[in-house]
Amino acid sequence: MAPLPFLGVSLASAAAVYGAGIAVGNEYLYFASYTVAQYIVLATAWNILGGYTGYVNFGTAGFFAVGAYTSVVLHKTVNLPLLIMIPVGGLVCAVLGLAMGYLTLRLRGVFFAIATLAMAIVLHTLVVNWSFVGGARGAYIIRPREVMFFASYSEYLFAVMLLLAALAVAIARWVERSRLGRGLAAIRDDEIAAECSGVPTLKLKLVATTLSGFLMGIAGAPFPYYVSYVDPAGAFNLAYGVNSIAMPLIGGMSSWVGPLIGALLLGTLQQVATVTISSAANLLLVGVLLVVFVTVAPNGIVGLLQKVRGQSGARKKQNG
Amino acid sequence: MAEILLSVVGVGKRFGGFTALEGIDFQVRRGERVGLLGPNGSGKSTLVNCVTGTLRNEAGEIIFRDERIDRLTTHQRIRRGIARTFQIPRPFASMTVRENVEIALLYAGAPAGNERVPHGATEDDAHHILEEVGLQAKADERSGSLTQVDLRKLELARAMAAHPQLLIADEAMAGLSMGEVDEILALLMRLNQAGVSIVMIEHIMYAVMKFSERIAVLVAGRKIADGDPQSVIADPEVQRAYLGE
Known part of the structure; x- marks a missing residue:
């Protein structure tokens, strides 16, 4: 399926979920x-750099929090509508991703991962002060x-985040199947061989960090409105970093479907655990x-299904 | 005499206190077949890495088609027409054989000045190249599962997909049987007949002597001989380097 029709399907799926949500009409359901x-x-944003390109980013919470705090700054200064704050938060994080990429992409493996973690800690310290x-x-x-057209602000936030999820998934799928995505996969498999096949590795990695940062930023931008109170401990929470790695790992990192399945499965399980056991059980899960x-x-899961x-x-071939 | 395609002038490279290359002068003419010999550790692969940009030379110049290229990145040099194979094959293991070739077609296979290749074109081109190297039957297999000879062929196919004017084959026949060596040799000959200059780095003397029009010899990071194969092999210094005093 071409990228545009897929975006249509993705948006239609989000609309269907939204329709099912308002049919139930429960505020907690919107929240969860x-x-x-x-x-x-x-998870989709993390997978563009971690899954497609093979660079593990431990700094998701940093990007998420910068998106959230961009909204706080905008709220306190110009108080723009949320739908404008979201792309602004995304752009700030895209610039942050580009800068992080430029400074750290000469590092590989565990050194890159540590550098991203360090970046999140530095950002946390800056915000605390x-x-x-x-x-x-x-x-x-x-x-x-x-808010116009919506019964409550929670319902509005629910619709906005569904829209962002649909966009993120459509972007990830487009990247995966594009010339860019194939270049990123070559980098993941063997960076020197990729460069020797004409792949501009540094440029592509910068595109991946920028795009990944943008998507993490748009996920964080509505967060202050979702919780009404934002502090560094909440915005830089370890759970964002851990979950955004765990979800693609559980779903499968080679395709856009993996993070989607992982986030649906793990995200839902965590919400159920929060209600039935305790939110403390989430990380254990x-x-x-x-x-x-x-x-x-x-x-x-995707790899398991493919296997x-x-x-x-192969069995059918043998029998046939 | 054909024009000079590659010119390496006074190239030097050090790794800490170890001098890997010192004052190397080396030329390749258009359409030429050159053998590059030397014992292990003599600097052959370092020279290849300096020419392709995987390593940066600290002294001297590298000129390709009248353009100084030693400050360009590797992918820029590949796009200008230099391709290489690796001593130890480096396939994109998660991809199929066809996808491996398509990467080089998509990123380096465009005609000069045109960076983009239409997506539909790559599949046909990949099929054509795989047919040429004899891998068409394995086009949809994962490259990680190929045999040694097929991995060598894939390395060549990927290099061919970049439409090179100069191909550097770094031990493309290591570990192969005589029949397989002849197969790769025939492939390199066909490429050369199509106009590609080839530098062959090889320890298999049979292949080097059969293939090369000219041979250069490196020993301990210095070039000790460069000329027609018979006279280079007869050179006492070359014999000393290979056979000892």
Whole structure:
């Protein structure tokens, strides 16, 4: 399917989920679904650099928080509508991604991963000491009382995050199947061989960090409106970094479907665990699932399905 | 005499206190077949890496088609018409054989001045190149599962996809049987007949002598001989380097 029709399907799926949501009409459902959709965006964004290109980014929380704090700054200064704050947050994170890429992409493997983690820590320290955005105390965001066409602000945020998830998935699929995506896959497999095949590796990696940063930024931008109160501990939460890696790993990193499946599965399980057990069980759940998948299906659910399909295909060939 | 395609002038490269290359002068003319010999550690692969840009030379100049290229990135040099194969094959292991070739077609296979190749064109071109190297039956296999000889062929196919004017084959026949060596030799000959200059780095003397019009010899980072194969092999210094005092 060509990119534009796929974007149509993706948006239609988001609209169907939204329709099902308002049919139930439960505020908590909006709240929980927002989190799952937010993880679809984050996992998809992480996978563009981590899965397609093979560069593991431990700094997701940094990008997410910069998106969130961009909204805080805009709220306190010009108070733009959320739908404008989101692309602005994305652009700020895209620039951050480009800068991070330029400074760190000469590093590989574990050194790159540590550098991204260090970047998140530096950003966290900066925000903690920036009193304009509340510093360590945090900042309150008063949501608009009502929003046009929607029954409540939670419903509006739910619709916005579904839209962003649909866009992120469509972008990731387009990247995967484009000339860019094939170049990124070559970099992941063998960077020197890629360069010797004419692939401009540094340029492509910068495109990947910029795009990945943009998507993480748009996931973070609505966050202050979602929680009404944002502080460094919440915005830079370890869970964003861990989940955005775990979800593609569990779903499968080689394709756009993997992060989507991983985010739906793990995100939903976490929401169920939060209600039935405790939110403290969330990271434990991630840990257990990661151990299981690394052992049983190192290529994630998508890899496992491909393997099963390949085996049944080979059996059919033998019998035929 | 044909024009000079590649000119390496006074190239030097050090790794810490170790001098890998010192004052290397080396030329390749258009359409020429050159053998590059030398014992292990003599600097052959370092020279290839300096020419293709995987390593930066610290002294001297590298000129390709009248343009100084030693400050260009590797992919820029590849796009200007220099391709290489690796001593140890480096396939894109998660991709099929066809996809491996398509990467080079998409990124380096465009005619000069035109950076983009239409997507539809790559599949036909890849098929054609795989047919030429004898890998068409394995086009849809994962490249990670290929045999040694097929990996060598894939390296050549990927290099051919970049439409090179100069191909540097770094030990493209290492570990192959005599029959397989002849197969690769025939392939290189066909490429050369199509106008591609070839530098062959090889330890298999049978192949080097059969293939080369000219041979250059490196020993301990210095060029000790450069000329027609018979006289180079008869050179006492070359014999000393290979057979000892």
